[in-house]
Amino acid sequence: MAGFGLTVVRHGETRYNKEKILQGQGVDEPLSNTGFKQAEAAGVFLSNVKFTHVFESDLIRAKQTAAKILEKNKYCKDIITKYDAKLRERKYGVAEGRPLSDLRAMAKAAGEQCPSFTPSGGETLAEVRVRGKDFFEFLCQLVFEVHRKEKTDVSTVANGLEASEGYSVNPFANCCNGPVLNSDSKRVNEVLDANILVVSHGAYMKNWIGYFVSDLECTLPSSLTKSQLSSVSPNTGISHFIIKLENGGDIIKPRISCIGLNRDDHLASVNDKKA
Template identity: 70%
Template sequence: MVRFALTVVRHGETRYNKDKILQGQGVDEPLSATGFRQAGAAGIFLSNVKFTHVFSSDLLRAKQTASTIIEKNKFCKDIVIQYDARLRERKYGIAEGRPLNDLKAMAKAAGEQCPLFTPSGGETLDEVRARAKDFFEFLCQLSIEEYQKEQAVQDMVGNGLETLEGRPVFPLRNHCSGIELNSDTDRAGKMLNANILVVSHGAYMRNWFGYFVLDLKCTLPSTLKKSQLSSVSPNTGVSHFIINFENGDMNKPEINCTCLNQNDHLADMNTEKV
């Protein structure tokens, strides 16, 4: 069985986020001071997780968030962050750089609901979902290749060509339920072929998670409310998934969500006077 963990984090706050101005792809704002603090808090929250791969949108706010998270990590300070345009925010066309209320007014004038409305020059939800699906299939293929590499090494060991103590189990703390995965118990069942961090954007993530739930029948935490599924992640909100698929069959992934858009790591920040 191929098995990998996927942690998805929204970027930290920017000045435009605070002012409720659409950024999309055309406005490449840096993180605000608050955004850097949020990213640092997320980094501390994830500091005990040994990621094997890190991917980020190539927009500045996501790149700065990913870099800050990795700087706080105990295991991955030297890991190479890979930037991918497929992780960019939804493109909002003529609405980019304008207040969110302008987009709502455009949607109302067109007789459509705001989340479903596509402004001139923007991406449809189907187009965003196609990008997310393509990227997820890329991650699945990556994990299959890691699995195949491990199998090849095991074959070499079996043929007496190499000695190996065994593939490490990457430390992963499930912050949502407090369960630690390690080599002490049920080693085979908890082994990961990859442990992947992705930093992206709110509207993109909502669409991606919708694809997981509606198309791939992702299992959700019993405590999750429907309103949480349809809402945009808060800045540096953390979502975590475990993906399994039998015999490398990417058409039948089994996806389990352990937490969605969690931001408990910001609790102390929210009490600060800034």
């Protein structure tokens, strides 16, 4: 059975995040000084995690975050990163570059609620989910091909990615507060075919994780509350999943286990400095 680890990180803070102004896809704002510190802290936190593939949104706030994370990583100095427009933030149309309060006012005038309201020129939640679904299916196919190649290539049969002395495949394995695991936590130590890092955006990630839970029946940590599940990740919040792939003929069936969701353990040092 093929399998992979998936670590998803939201980009660091931008000036527009701090001022609660919508960026979407049309406003390509770079990280603020705090955002760079957050990204660096995330990089230190993930420095001992060995990634085999890195994908990121092609918007600058995601690119800068990914660059800082990889700069701190002990094992990914020469890894090739790939940009994918499917990982962009939700498009907010006429609301981009305007305060979040304006979007709420637009929704109220239309008799709708945020975030389900779609401003003129924006993406519906369903359209964002299609992007997320397409990208996840691409990842599954990628890993399945890696697995199949390793099975047929005798020289690489024993080269599956597994936790060993020196590096980890689970970003929360050495967390000072301990990993947040569910009943399938023992699967964290299984051999994996890939360990993938994705750097994306808050609304996109929330929608994507919603797809994991509602459509793919992702199992969740027992300590996770409904409010935590429905919240947008903090800047550089880290989530980690273990995905097992069953080959059902022409269909690859994923089985997803969430190990930690929107964790911000690494930001303690950043927040202390701000205080």
